[in-house]
Amino acid sequence: MDVTVNLHIKSHCIETEARNEFSRLMDTYFSTDDLEGELDGKIELLRDFLENSDFPKLRSSDTRLSGGQESDVVLKRNDRGGIVLEIR
Numbered sequence: 001m002d003v004t005v006n007l008h009i010k011s012h013c014i015e016t017e018a019r020n021e022f023s024r025l026m027d028t029y030f031s032t033d034d035l036e037g038e039l040d041g042k043i044e045l046l047r048d049f050l051e052n053s054d055f056p057k058l059r060s061s062d063t064r065l066s067g068g069q070e071s072d073v074v075l076k077r078n079d080r081g082g083i084v085l086e087i088r
Helices: 014-031 038-052 055-061
Strands: 004-009 071-077 083-087
Touching: 004 014, 004 038, 014 038, 014 055, 014 071, 038 071, 038 083
Parallel strands: none
Antiparallel strands: 004 071, 071 083
């Protein structure tokens, strides 16, 4: 199963949106039964992204990641387990 996390960047940067989504997923995880393990994968992907990303570099690389322009970002893993960002 390919795990993806969708982030909507509007009035804040990619880091803030990722932290907000992580909190939302954790709240959902503890208030529901995640029988398919879908939340586990998304939480792990976001945790890895938050712990290992260079956010100043990401923010300076594209105004869509700094919150300067509204965008949607999809996080997923590549074939080697690294995290890939798709900006839409």
